[in-house]
Amino acid sequence: MLLEFDCDINERDRFERTALFVACLLGKKEVVNVLLEKNADILLCDEKRQSPLLVASRERYDDVVNALLEKNADVNQCDLNGNSSLLVASSESQLSTVQILSRKMTNNSTRNNLGQTPVFVAYMNGREDVVKYLLTFLSKYISTPDNEDRSPLFIACKEGHQHVVELLLKNDADVSQSDWNDRSPLFIASAEGYADIVNTLIKNKADINQCDEEGMTPLFIACDKGRTDIVTILINSKADINITDNKNRTPLYTACRRGFQEIVKLLHENNASILKCNKWGGSPLFAACRHGHFDIVKYLVENGASISSQDFNGTTPL
Structure with a gap:
């Protein structure tokens, strides 16, 4: 009308x-x-x-x-x-x-302003049925990253979409493709604490010691975030326990600094060095003292940590 x-x-x-x-x-x-x-x-x-x-x-x-x-x-x-x-x-x-x-x-591959394709956003949101369909004619975009160099596999690992991760790997997604901070899918899954995804990536030959731009390994970031189950998986998978980041900090050092006693014990029981210092001469004991983690200080002292070692400024744990 x-x-x-x-x-x-x-x-x-x-x-x-x-x-x-x-x-x-x-x-x-x-x-x-x-x-x-x-x-x-x-x-x-x-x-x-x-x-x-x-x-x-x-x-x-x-x-x-x-x-x-x-x-x-x-x-x-x-x-x-x-x-x-x-x-x-x-x-x-x-x-x-x-x-x-x-x-x-x-043009099914059109990217938005963030560099994301239809395939990418389907992975990001865990749309398994949509992913399966899109891969029937857009499989060549399976590893196309967004503007931050994050691959679809990386995003699926970050968001914890286990089934999508498995689907991507089944279709030959690059298991070691990193973002612009050199973080690998295994690194981000370890940081977020997704044990099933970490196991899946390791089974698909992910580089267990692949570092980010700061030299941190998946084991290091898992220790830093307090992901005890992830630390256990990585240690059992033969991750390098004493590898250091760009500041010469070990996984044990960061666990002491953060106050994760169970992880400290787990690393020590698997031959992590208690004495290895960071680039400024600070020991794991020094880090635990500085941040007030008494139980970790006690554990380190009882297991042979040097209580008189000084950092480059001459500062002792005391």
């Missing part, structure tokens, strides 16, 4: 949204059909440059998505962040929406 009285079908609100946009956002298919029949502009976007197709895809309205595509909606149109409808669907919508859009896309 309003349209018969010559109301502007493409009128916008203060957020630059048209009636068609709002109908798509809310999944009002009958209203969408009326507006499309009356030639509403299908390409008009809101202030974030989100198209009607993008919001319908994000909100999982497959019937609305199909209606828009039948009217030749631009499936390659992106918002201000560079997100296409397919990328948004790969991140948030059901598999059926992804399938509908991918059949219309001319």
Whole structure:
């Protein structure tokens, strides 16, 4: 009735949204059909440059998505962040929406402003069914990193998506591909405390002693974060216990500094050096004293730590 009285079908609100946009956002298919029949502009976007197709895809309205595509909606149109409808669907919508859009896309590998592909965001959000589908025709992007050089495998490890990690490795993802801080998938899984993923990566021949840009190994970061179960796995997998970072700190040193007594005992029982000092001459005992970890101080002294050793400034543990 309003349209018969010559109301502007493409009128916008203060957020630059048209009636068609709002109908798509809310999944009002009958209203969408009326507006499309009356030639509403299908390409008009809101202030974030989100198209009607993008919001319908994000909100999982497959019937609305199909209606828009039948009217030749631009499936390659992106918002201000560079997100296409397919990328948004790969991140948030059901598999059926992804399938509908991918059949219309001319460039399925389009990256957003963060350098993320549809494949990447599917891994990031643990979308196993979407990942399986996308790999049937986008497998060459399995290791394509984002702008921070984080690979899909790295992101899946960081977010704790075990099944996605297994799927990626099964499809020959690079198990040692690092981000721009030289952190490997094993490093980030160790830092986050995902024991199953750590075991999976080690079984797939991840370099157990691969360091980040600061020289820290997966064992070092696990000790620093207090991940006792991860430390146990890495020690049993023959990680180098006495390897140092760029400041000459050992895993034992950082465990003493952080106050993780159980890890300190575990490392010592596996022949970690109690006497090895950092680049300034500070011993593990010195670190435990400085941070007030009495039980660790007691343990170190009882097991042969030198109570009179000085750092380069002449400071003793006392």
